[in-house]
Amino acid sequence: xxxxxxxxxxxxxxxxxxxxxxxxxxxxxxxxxxxxxxxxxxxxxxxxxxxxxxxxxxxxxxxxxxxxxxxxxxxxxxxxxxxxxxxxxxxxxxxxxxxxxxxxxxxxxxxxxxxxxxxxxxxxxxxxxxxxxxxxxxxxxxxxxxxxxxxxxxxxxxxxxxxxxxxxxxxxxxxxxxxxxxxxxxxxxxxxxxxxxxxxxxxxxxxxxxxxxxxxxxxxxxxxxxxxxxxxxxxxxxxxxxxxxxxxxxxxxxxxxxxxxxxxxxxxxxxxxxxxxxxxxxxxxxxxxxxxxxxxxxxxxxxxxxxxxxxxxxxxxxxxxxxxxxxxxxxxxxxxxxxxxxxxxxxxxxxxxxxxxxxxxxxxxxxxxxxxxxxxxxxxxxxxxxxxxxxxxxxxxxxxxxxxxxx
Amino acid sequence: xxxxxxxxxxxxxxxxxxxxxxxxxxxxxxxxxxxxxxxxxxxxxxxxxxxxxxxxxxxxxxxxxxxxxxxxxxxxxxxxxxxxxxxxxxxxxxxxxxxxxxxxxxxxxxxxxxxxxxxxxxxxxxxxxxxxxxxxxxxxxxxxxxxxxxxxxxxxxxxxxxxxxxxxxxxxxxxxxxxxxxxxxxxxxxxxxxxxxxxxxxxxxxxxxxxxxxxxxxxxxxxxxxxxxxxxxxxxxxxxxxxxxxxxxxxxxxxxxxxxxxxxxxxxx
Numbered sequence: 001x002x003x004x005x006x007x008x009x010x011x012x013x014x015x016x017x018x019x020x021x022x023x024x025x026x027x028x029x030x031x032x033x034x035x036x037x038x039x040x041x042x043x044x045x046x047x048x049x050x051x052x053x054x055x056x057x058x059x060x061x062x063x064x065x066x067x068x069x070x071x072x073x074x075x076x077x078x079x080x081x082x083x084x085x086x087x088x089x090x091x092x093x094x095x096x097x098x099x100x101x102x103x104x105x106x107x108x109x110x111x112x113x114x115x116x117x118x119x120x121x122x123x124x125x126x127x128x129x130x131x132x133x134x135x136x137x138x139x140x141x142x143x144x145x146x147x148x149x150x151x152x153x154x155x156x157x158x159x160x161x162x163x164x165x166x167x168x169x170x171x172x173x174x175x176x177x178x179x180x181x182x183x184x185x186x187x188x189x190x191x192x193x194x195x196x197x198x199x200x201x202x203x204x205x206x207x208x209x210x211x212x213x214x215x216x217x218x219x220x221x222x223x224x225x226x227x228x229x230x231x232x233x234x235x236x237x238x239x240x241x242x243x244x245x246x247x248x249x250x251x252x253x254x255x256x257x258x259x260x261x262x263x264x265x266x267x268x269x270x271x272x273x274x275x276x277x278x279x280x281x282x283x284x285x286x287x288x289x290x291x292x293x294x295x296x297x298x299x300x301x302x303x304x305x306x307x308x309x310x311x312x313x314x315x316x317x318x319x320x321x322x323x324x325x326x327x328x329x330x331x332x333x334x335x336x337x338x339x340x341x342x343x344x345x346x347x348x349x350x351x352x353x354x355x356x357x358x359x360x361x362x363x364x365x366x367x368x369x370x371x372x373x374x375x376x377x378x379x380x381x382x383x384x385x386x387x388x389x390x391x392x393x394x395x396x397x398x399x400x401x402x403x404x405x406x407x
Numbered sequence: 408x409x410x411x412x413x414x415x416x417x418x419x420x421x422x423x424x425x426x427x428x429x430x431x432x433x434x435x436x437x438x439x440x441x442x443x444x445x446x447x448x449x450x451x452x453x454x455x456x457x458x459x460x461x462x463x464x465x466x467x468x469x470x471x472x473x474x475x476x477x478x479x480x481x482x483x484x485x486x487x488x489x490x491x492x493x494x495x496x497x498x499x500x501x502x503x504x505x506x507x508x509x510x511x512x513x514x515x516x517x518x519x520x521x522x523x524x525x526x527x528x529x530x531x532x533x534x535x536x537x538x539x540x541x542x543x544x545x546x547x548x549x550x551x552x553x554x555x556x557x558x559x560x561x562x563x564x565x566x567x568x569x570x571x572x573x574x575x576x577x578x579x580x581x582x583x584x585x586x587x588x589x590x591x592x593x594x595x596x597x598x599x600x601x602x603x604x605x606x607x608x609x610x611x612x613x614x615x616x617x618x619x620x621x622x623x624x625x626x627x628x629x630x631x632x633x634x635x636x637x638x639x640x641x642x643x644x645x646x647x648x649x650x651x652x653x654x655x656x657x658x659x660x661x662x663x664x665x666x667x668x669x670x671x672x673x674x675x676x
Contacts (some may be wrong), residue, residue, distance in 0.1 A: 017542060027511055027538045029467045030574070031588055034565035173473060179464065186466045191589030193565070291511040291538065292464060304485040305516025307463040 005236045007259040009334060014325070018207020021331060023324035026206040028294045032186075035193035040208040042113045047215065052112065059104050063137065064094045066101075066219065070227040070385070075355040076372075083378035085371055086237065087358070087388045088224050088253060095130045097361065097390030098220060098249045103130035103199060105216035107138050110197035117141040117192065120199040121185040123150055123178030123245065124316035124363060125157025126390055127201030132166035134199075142166040145184040147177040150315040157394050175309045178245070178319045182293050202246025203323035206294030210324055217252025224385060225256045232383060239264040239374070242387035243366040244337060245281070245316045247323035249389035258334060267326060268370045270312030271339035277302075281310040283322045284330060284337035290321075297324040313342035313402075314362035314395075344369040349392060349399065361390035362399070411504035411532045412557050412580035415454045416616040416637055424674045425633035426454035428618050429667050430508065430642030432475035433458045434484025436653055438492045443660050445496045449503040451664040452671025455618075455638065457535070458493065460486055460509035467510075467537045469592030471643040474650065486513045486522070490529040497530035506533035506559060506580075511543075519547050523554035533557035533580045541573045548577045559583055562608055564598075571611030581616040581638055584608055586623070592643045593624035597631055605635045626673035633674045641670055 018024045026036060046052040060066040069092070073085040090098035103120075110118050118140050122128030128144040135142035144166050151158050151170045161168050174180035182204075189198040203210045203217075228237050240257060242250035244267035257263045272280030283298045290299035292307055300308040300320040312318040329335040340348075345362060348369035353359045360368055364387070371386045378384070392399075400407050419426035429448050433441050441458075448456055461479035465472060486509070493505055507526060514522050514536060526534065534551050536544060541560060548558035557580030562571055564587060575582055584605070587598040598604070601619070608617060619632050620640025632639040648666050649659035 025543055026540065027543050028540065029537050029563070029585075030540055030561040030570075031467075031563040031565055031585055033540050033542075033570065034563075034567060173470075174464065183464055183466050187469075187590045190467065193588065289515075291515060293466070294538070299512075301512065301516065303516065304487070305462075305513035306480060307512070 003262055004234050005260040005262065009259050009261045011258045012328060012332065014207065014211050018211065020325045020328035022289065023295070023297045023327040024207060024210060025296050026294060027291045027296060028206045029190060031190050032193070032206070036206055036208070043109060043208055043212050046109055046112060052108065056105055056108055060101065060219065064100045064104060065092060067223045068092050070224060070231060073356050076352065077375070079355055080372060080375040082376040082380065083238070083382040083384045084380065085375060086228065086383060086385045088220060088385055089388050090220060090249065091358065091360065091364070091388045091391035095126070095133050096393060097126040097130065098217060098252060099127040099130035099201060100133065101219060101252070102201065102213050102216040102248065103127065103134040106197065106199040107131065107134035107140060110140060110199070111138050113197060115140070115195060115197040117196040118199050119143045119145065119185050119188045119196055120201055121145050121178065121181035122201065123181065123318060124314065124361065125150065125154040125161070125394060126316060126361070128168070129157050129160050129164070131199045131201070132161040132164035135166065136164045143169060143188065145169050145171050145181040145188070147171045147175070147181050149176045150178065153398050154315055154394055156397060178315065179307065186293065202248040203251050203325060204246040204293055204295060204321065210295065213248055214251045214255060214325060217248050218255045220249065220252035220387065221254060221256035224253060228385065236260055236263050237383040237385045239266060239382070239384045240387070241266045241268060241367050241371050241384060243268045243317060243363045243389060244322060244326060245319050245363060247326045249387050251323060251325055253387045254335065265335040266370065267335060267337045268366045269337055269339040270314060270317035270366060271341040272311040273342055278309045279311050280339065281312045281317050281319055282339040283320065292321045295324050297321050298327045313345060314366065316361070316363040317366060338370055340366050340369040346399065348372055358388065359392035359396070360388060361392045362395045364389045412455065415504050416581060419454055420637060424676070425636055426618070426638040427452060427629070427667070427671045427674050428455040428457060428620070428638050428640040429453040429645055430457040430459060430640060431663070432461060432472060432479055432646055433489040433492065434461055434479030434482055435475040435646065435649070436478055436659065437482045438484055438488055440659060442492055442496060444663060445501050445503070446499070447660050447664040448667050449501060451667040453503060453667050455504045455506060457506045457508040457640070457642070458489060460489055460507060460513055462510040462513055465510060467590055469590040469643060471647045471650070472591050475646045486517050490525050490531070493531055494529035504532040505530065506535055507531050508535045509537070511536050511539045519550050523550050523556055527554040527556055531556060533559050535559040535561070535583060537561070541570070541577055545577060552579070561585055564588060564604055568611055571608055575612035575615050578615060581618050582612050583640065584617055584619045584636070586619050586621045589621070591621055593647065594622035597628055602635055626669050629670050629673040630676065639674065
């Protein structure tokens with residue numbers, strides 16, 4: 001167990017231009033500059049407005065199911081024979097993942113801004129389902145862009161979105177995954193900003209998205225901090241681990257713990273099939289600073305500045321860039337990033353199911369896989385918190401197919 | 408500042424017409440075709456040529472330029488090779504002003520200062536970076552200027568008066584006004600209120616020439632915009648004409664030149 005927590009790290013804040021150190025900013029066509037400024041102002045006012053905060057908190061508790069428990073993974077801990085593992089159960093939220101925290105916040109904000117339509121991108125479909133859900137709840141029209149490859153591998157979520165009254169638009173351009181879905185959502189927004197808010201689903205994109213999306217997910221870490229103090233008699237966990245696509249669940253869990261340098265923070269990227277170009281989505285390491293989707297961050301690109309294709313078994317991690325705040329925290333040495341392969345993630349998917357009765361999302365299974373690797377190397381009095389960012393129901397057909405099981 | 412852009416707009420103004428700015432995607436379908444295309448468009452009456460630098464994720468472009476960008480990348484175009492092609496065309500006597508029209512990342516990967524030097528040596532006159540607004544582009548603009556390149560910033564219907572003034576202050580050569588919200592691509596209509604928009608922008612930019620683009624494809628539209636602006640930009644219509652010619656097994660260069668010639672005539676009323 002870490003100590004009672006000394007605040008010995010100054011958490012860097014984004015500057016007025018939305019820069020985290022050398023990362024972040026607002027690299028968009030001129031047309032979007034005014035809508036982004038409008039969004040920034042509206043968000044700043046909303047977060048100071050008690051009525052907005054009360055409405056969001058009310059929805060998070062009475063509709064989404066917050067707070068989520070911190071579950072002791074006793075059988076998994078026993079099987080691994082090392083550090084004690086705790087699970088932050090975002091998978092128990094309505095719609096099955098942490099994404100609903102941000103979707104409710106942004107759709108509420110959209111309504112407050114007088115927008116009657118929202119658009120979103122989705123990879124695994126979890127952010128799409130969350131946005132579709134929030135839009136249905138609050139009575140806004142919703143369009144979700146989704147790469148054709150992801151429409152195929154996440155079919156249950158496509159149908160869920162349609163049930164919720166959302167129009168799902170398959171994207172056939174580029175690599176037909178999350179990156180291309182974001183391209184298409186931005187193309188929609190640049191034409192429709194008068195009536196439409198773009199509910200970006202991760203801590204990516206132009207300022208203020210990385211800050212705003214992080215704020216909406218920071219509740220994960222605030223709860224986990226209080227819960228672990230209760231469970232550990234005032235002490236803090238030694239290590240937090242979360243999967244990182246854009247990095248929203250990770251930053252949400254990490255943020256409340258950032259001031260305590262004694263708590264190690266590890267993000268897990270998709271190692272895919274191999275670490276050859278195009279075969280993975282591990283941005284830390286081969287990634288170089290570049291600009292994609294409105295922000296400057298670590299980016300998988302070739303020497304000519306063209307964005308490289310990525311691969312991951314999990315659609316939600318299959319993305320060539322990472323949130324700028326993560327890039328900055330890594331540069332400062334406060335967080336570190338590792339990768340696990342498709343195969344390790346699939347093994348962890350099975351292991352958690354069998355040992356704890358929890359089927360994790362394939363994205364989440366990456367964080368579990370790294371904990372499985374790490375726990376045996378640690379003492380039994382050490383504590384690891386894994387962010388169980390989403391449940392795996394959506395992945396069951398895909399995993400069954402991979403394993404030759406006919407459903 | 409390069410003389411060629413200022414001279415081209417000055418000449419058009421002296422003739423009482425708008426300058427025709429023709430956009431082509433460099434390297435589509437190949438850099439060899441681009442090499443033949445540039446003198447052909449100059450001869451057809453283009454006053455300025457914008458060379459689109461292909462990028463894997465062109466968020467400001469509609470389907471026509473997206474496809475062209477993919478074809479160019481597939482055929483091996485890179486920023487360095489596009490600059491080489493421009494230098495070769497200049498070597499053969501091309502005199503029309505050239506504006507590199509790029510997304511930020513290829514230029515950042517090249518290095519802003521290295522790019523500016525190399526582009527100036529290659530005979531590029533201006534640089535427009537779609538996703539580099541003044542907030543992020545001020546330093547790059549200064550680097551361009553010190554290499555003798557004209558930085559061109561974009562304005563849009565959503566631009567506030569303060570932004571209009573700032574873009575004009577940082578731009579030389581001309582300012583590019585995006586005529587409507589949305590991505591590039593031909594439309595049948597002109598946006599309502601374009602004269603008011605042009606008047607509002609002009610009030611903020613002083614004497615810097617103003618070119619209007621996005622959605623302009625036909626000689627009728629060019630004629631109408633010419634009455635309002637100092638320059639009129641046509642892009643997707645040219646790119647699509649070339650795409651159709653290639654698909655039909657014809658040489659895309661004369662097809663593009665014929666279209667540009669009719670557009671150039673339209674600037675003369």
